Amino acid sequence: MSKYIFFLLPVLGLLTGCSSSDTETTDTPPNLILIIADDMAWDDSGAYGHPSIRTPNIDRLAREGMRFDQAFLTTSSCSPSRASIITGTYPHQTDAEQLHWPVPADKLTFVEKLKAHGYWTALAGKYHLGDALKDRFDLIAAVGTSGFVMNADGPAEEAPEKKEDGSGCENWLATFQQRPADQPFFLWLAAVDPHRPYTSDIVAEPHRAADVIVPPYLPDVDTVREDFARYYDEIHRMDDYIGQLMDALEKSGEADNTVVLFISDNGRPFPRDKTTLYDGGIKTPWIVRWPAAVKAGTTTASMVSAVDIAPTFLSLAGAEVPPVFEGVDFSPVLHDPSATVRDWIYAEDHWHDFEDYTRAVRDQDYKYIRNFYPDLPNTPPADALRSPTFAKMLQMRAAGTLNDAQLACFREPRPEEELYDTRKDPHELVNLAGDPAFAETLAQLRTKMEAIRQETGDILPARRTPDEFTRYSGQPLPVRKRPRPSKAEMELSSTE
Structure with a gap:
């Protein structure tokens, strides 16, 4: 917000x-x-x-x-x-x-x-x-x-x-x-x-x-x-x-x-x-x-x-x-x-109603996104799930009238890596991660992300956090406790 x-x-x-x-x-x-x-x-x-x-x-x-x-x-x-x-x-x-x-x-x-x-x-x-x-x-x-x-x-x-x-x-x-x-x-x-x-x-x-x-x-x-x-x-x-x-x-x-x-x-x-x-x-x-x-x-x-x-x-x-x-x-x-x-920015996504762990590095021209949990769909937040927009999207999905870009939040698994030319493709619709012509750019941004993660102590959690809502209706689930991982768990995850 x-x-x-x-x-x-x-x-x-x-x-x-x-x-x-x-x-x-x-x-x-x-x-x-x-x-x-x-x-x-x-x-x-x-x-x-x-x-x-x-x-x-x-x-x-x-x-x-x-x-x-x-x-x-x-x-x-x-x-x-x-x-x-x-x-x-x-x-x-x-x-x-x-x-x-x-x-x-x-x-x-x-x-x-x-x-x-x-x-x-x-x-x-x-x-x-x-x-x-x-x-x-x-x-x-x-x-x-x-x-x-x-x-x-x-x-x-x-x-x-x-x-x-x-x-x-x-x-x-x-x-x-x-x-x-x-x-x-x-x-x-x-x-x-x-x-x-x-x-x-x-x-x-x-x-x-x-x-x-x-x-x-x-x-x-x-x-x-x-x-x-x-x-x-x-x-x-x-x-x-x-x-x-x-x-x-x-x-x-x-x-x-x-x-x-x-x-x-x-x-x-x-x-x-x-x-x-x-x-x-x-x-x-x-x-x-x-x-x-x-x-x-x-x-x-x-x-x-x-x-x-x-x-x-x-x-x-x-x-x-x-x-x-x-x-x-x-x-x-x-x-x-x-x-x-600055020449780049770093951004991250953690649990917000639903489990996720995603990172991004962006410079003036390209953005690299790493989805560490690619098995999970890119689910919108619960308030957006309960919106008229998402309700309509569910109807259109069932009818087969959503295009590929509009189906992105339902797609599972997600690609593990995404790369976008943010100047030519400002809505980030064309993933270039698999294009050989952009292999060097992908490698450079991948290296930059890893360096930032090491420098700032950004490590994968030892365990996933349960979702708080159902992923398509936005209705609450009974399990909501989300304790912070212990120091021992964080140290363990940093070695894995």
Whole structure:
């Protein structure tokens, strides 16, 4: 599930082409606001060229800032993605790589580093990180669970009053307004939109079926178009909250010293998107607005990864970047869109409702995917299984009217290896892994993946985790316990 990010950058460092670590700390360090959408595809906004989704405020961010066209997440699963972002490490390093696993208390996050550096830190909206990290924030106004506020030097208090419209954005503005006047601030603002389930009439002018662009791996039929239209409505509702926040930021007089970075936690909750390592799952919108230094209306093809957020925030704040963080500081790109900070990204898929263990390496041209459990189909998440789209796909499968691309989520066994030319084949429909003409590329990316796995301690678990739902109906199964493997089991699996 995805989120979006606003954050401030030190003006002097970027205007001179240097990172904040190369310059003296200014008297007014930048504020940082991180906004995360929940389950939004990278190109489902006007800012990324969609002709009919109404996203005036996201589009405004792009007009007034920089749009990243090669931005990626480390996973396409809700809580593991957030755990990776806040710890600056890959999901398998967080000990929270499976859905709903809480981040352990011993994990370092960039939030407490900002706090130690003098920042007031707050979270509003969807939490989904686990109880152990609550003390990293000075204030938390959560939705979707019992709301509360936590003060650093006092007991927990009641959260601000919520409208409870289901967006997850109800407390964003109130949280912004509680920032202290004498401290720089960091806000983690997390929407629930556009996460399923969807309902009708949540916006004044609902999107129509005719507004929908259906990707080729889904059937272009009325049922699917209506499902997409409700998904578009939730994006539009979240966009309105972004506009309210941006208006408040402008009125506060702090907009020029604020960098806005907008992202999602994973792709849309449809088959072959969320919980997959195709670009529909791991590619994310990524927009940075910073009037003081970022030229309005610019775009960049520089690759960035979600693990880069933690070191970048700390660098821009003038704080020390711990060596445990796996990411790189991408702030040079904000000054020079042609700058390169990384040549590849790494992504992974773990248990999310259903067992899986898949890895991907992607550069600017090609993506290599390794399916370690090829006997399992590429099953969508349970909420997508219960969607009108998947119900229609089941009917069409029985009738024999799905094409080969649309049958991909049913196919078992899966190929053990997949290779895609992401420039010529952006929907990743033609697997080149068996093509002799691409043998060298396949070997290079296979070697790169193995090196990353060894360097980061990414090892195959000793045992598989049981599915929590049936794979075609999405109905709950009786066995749900998912204990973490013991240290002995992990050591055993690393030797196998």
